[in-house]
Amino acid sequence: MIMLESAPFTGYVYPNETIIPWTLLIAIYPYLTGLVAGAFTVSSLHHAFGMERFKPVARFALLTSLSCMIFVPLPLILHLGHPERAMNAMITPHLSSAFAMFGFFAAFYVLLLLLECWFVFRADNVARAQSSTGLLRAFYRAVTLWSDDVSAKAREYDRKWLLALAIIGIPGAHGLHGYVGFVYGSLKSREWWGSDLMPVVFIFSAVISGMALCIVLYVFAAKVRRVRIDFACLKGMAYTLWGFMMFTLLLEALEFANLVYKGREGIELVMEYVRGPLFVRMFVVQFGFGALLPIGIISAMIARDTRGKAFVVGLVISSLLVLMSVFMMRWNVVIGGQEISKTMKGLLTYIPPLYGRQGILAGIAVMTAPFLLLWLLTRLFPPWGDMSPEGSK
Amino acid sequence: MTQDPSKDKSGRRAFLRNAGKALAGAMGGGALLADSAARDEHVAGATGTQSFPTEEYDWKEHRWAYGIDATRCIGCLRCVEACKTENGVAGDAHHFRTWVERYVYLDGEDKAHVDSHHDPQNIAASGSESEYRFDNRYKDANVTKAFFVPKMCNHCEHPSCVQVCPVGATFRTEDGVVLIDKEYCIGCEYCVQACPYGARFFDDETRTSDKCTWCYHRITKGLQPACVEVCPVEARIFGDLNDPSSPVSEFISKNRVQVLKPETGNAPACFYVGLDKEVS
Secondary structure, eight states, X not given: OOOOOOOOEEEEOOGGGGXXXXXXXXXXXXXHHHHHHHHHHHHHHHHTTOOGGGHHHHHHXXXXXXXXXXXXXXXXXXXXXXXXXXXXXXXXOOTTSTTTTHHHHHHHHHHHHXXXXXXXXXXXXXXXXXXXXXXXXXXXXXXXXXXXXXXXXXXXXXXXXXXXXXXXXXXXXXXXXXXXXXXXXXXXXXXXXXXXXXXXXXXXXXXXXXXXXXXXXXXXXHHHHTOOXXXXXXXXXXXXXXXXXXXXXXXXXXXXHHHHHHOOTTHHHHHHHXXXXXXXXXXXXXXXXXXXXXXXXXXXXXXXXXXXXXXXXXXXHHHHHHHHHHHHHHHHHHHHHXXXXXXXXXXXXXXXXXXXXTSHHHHXXXXXXXXXXXXXXXXXXXXXXXXXXXXXX | OOSOOOOOHHHHHHHHHOTXXXXXXXXHHHHHHHHHHHHHHHHHHHHSSOOSOOSSOOGGGOOEEEEEETTTOOOOOHHHHHHHHHHTOOSSTTOOSEEEEEEEXXXXXXXXXXXXXXXXXXXXXXXXXXXXXXXXXXXXXXXXXXXEEEEEOOOOSSOHHHHHOSSSOEEEOTTSOEEEOTTTOOOOOHHHHHOTTOOOEEETTTTEEEOOOSSHHHHTTTOOOHHHHHOTTOOEEEEETTSTTSHHHHHHHXXXXXXXXXXXXXXXSEEEESOOXXXX
């Protein structure tokens, strides 16, 4: 006997809708790709646009992006009925499907990130190979692909490649994430998803989530490593976060206004949902605590020219709120869309189970994995070279 | 493999419509070839039989369609039971290849009360999730209008489920039936999301998507789908559009028929008589 997690409903819903198809894991999937795109943006501000103030965090952001990207396919594969058939999508891609290209895009992006990391860390790895012995030496030699040329000419060559990769990477990362938005936005079966703005909203919210993650991890790492925080860098991230948050909020408001103003068939049910079960999740948590409050905090700190510890604390709290808000946005989109019945006559309630492949614990494990990998990567390839204790201000 | 694999027209149309075709252009040729070559196997995977045409059945000679006369349906739910038995569908309140909806207008109200046999009150009345019936909740109410509407997969001409399947496991046959190759489906449930009619569900036994096949194993042998066979009032009509004298051809030519959610552009092949503004 298979245990079924059926969703309670009110009104009339199609019988087959009572098992919610896309669960917590499918809300985590766009969250992870968003973090990838956002962290990559932070890294590119230095590597592509040469903004020096982002230098202290650029390499760390790149590792963060890579760590998250490697785990992006995991929630999808865990959700499949037949994970062992996952490669069918790459062997016989059905090109009319919005999802057919995911495997190729993801593989391309992992390769791009690996290549960029290879160039960014090449000189460091050559030095480490030369200063270590035994297995460790063999490891770093292998990582450099047995190329130990760090002459000025070779470094110049590296820089050109890095610039090119960062320039390809920005549309790549944002394309990958906008594509995730298209996977939902292109469906005509659900009023809540069928929005042309969906890919754009996804991209902007991706940037703010990745930026917020880099802020939190950067401050956390500095505390753990007992080094001073580079305030110019942190302030730069705060400004960028603030700007992108304004855009994100505006776009989300525009999307919602469009839905309400057009008022197509079933809008009464959408409004019932928005005023009822979604009110706290969307207006209080996602927009109130997750968007307006951090915008308020950062605005106040910029206006009052807050410095020092107060600024760090304020910014970290704001960033944590943003991270929570973007996750809530993913949840409200993915789960919210399925809680509004296709009949437009009833509402369902998704209750995630604690255990099992689609459970809360599995979700926590999927969300933890990238950070364990990031920890390992920062041990193997310390990204802090430019902000070592001696070098910090 | 006796047939000359022909082009998957709906797949090709969908492909041409795809805005990203330029991006995918380089890969398109190979994938389409793979599609048509693999289709024989998909048919076998979906029907559990060899591919078509066989000696007895050529799928190019038929164009199946389904008619539903909602004015005749009495809500006895024999069709639901027959379908579950014939196709081995899970005997619970969450998996249906076909179901029946009840619409009731009460005196002084503008909106219909809608329910189906998966409604907890109806399950309480039957005593079991695997016994299907409508309870008698309106016996003391002043009912002004009431009717039943049978629902199922519409076997659309432009099926959104086929469009979104990332591996091509679900497809439309030459004779107009949308099937799923359960040996190839990866179980991502994108098709379940994309179907505007709620006709698809996740089959926990096979761990793939599942839905109505119009009893493809029966109709290719000259039989009727199980639901049509058992309907005591001829509310369900099935047949071949290529044959002008088939029940469904006559049903369509003699009635003003409608389809569900025409605005989706899916072009369903289930034709209704007796719908109402509230039916969606």
